[in-house]
Amino acid sequence: MVVGIDGSRHSVDVLREGARIAQAIGCSLEAVAAWQPQQILLDYGVLERNPELEASQALFDTSKFVFGDDRPDWYTTHSVPGDPAQILIDRSAKAEMLILGTHGHGGLISSLMGSVSRACVDHAECLVLLVPTKRAHSRRELSAHDLVGAAAGTPDQ
DSSP states (O other): OEEEOOSSTHHHHHHHHHHHHHHHHTOOEEEEEEEOOOEEEETTEEEEOOHHHHHHHHHHHHHHHHHTTOOOTTEEEEEEESOHHHHHHHHHTTOSEEEEESOOSSHHHHHHHOHHHHHHHHHOSSEEEEEOTTOGGGSSOOOHHHHHHHHTTOOOO
16 A cells, blocks of 8 residues: 655644554555655745655654654655656556545645645546545644554554
């Protein structure tokens, strides 16, 4: 199974759902964060960003939040350069399931349209599970109990 991670808070919910399913059916889980070089034009110049570092940090932070310091051996992460939708579609060719959030960090247009999710639903070669942003644990603050439960591999109650 493949989970798309974009660094949004919703990525935690998506990874939790993927981990819950992977553990239940005994399969591997790969978290993927895709990145593209970007420049942000400002009134006073160009701000260079490091999307590769941001993607790697998003994977690290989201994984740590869900699993704590003890990542299961069936879980891997990959930071991959390229278009997020195309990277995930390509990964879907060898996956049993692709798990995504409905909206991410793609800017105003993407957040309104969910363009990566839409492209994956339209073109993925495996089942696609979309985790809505309105899940019960998304509407409340995450607590230490959530971290302990996720780290222990127990699903949310």
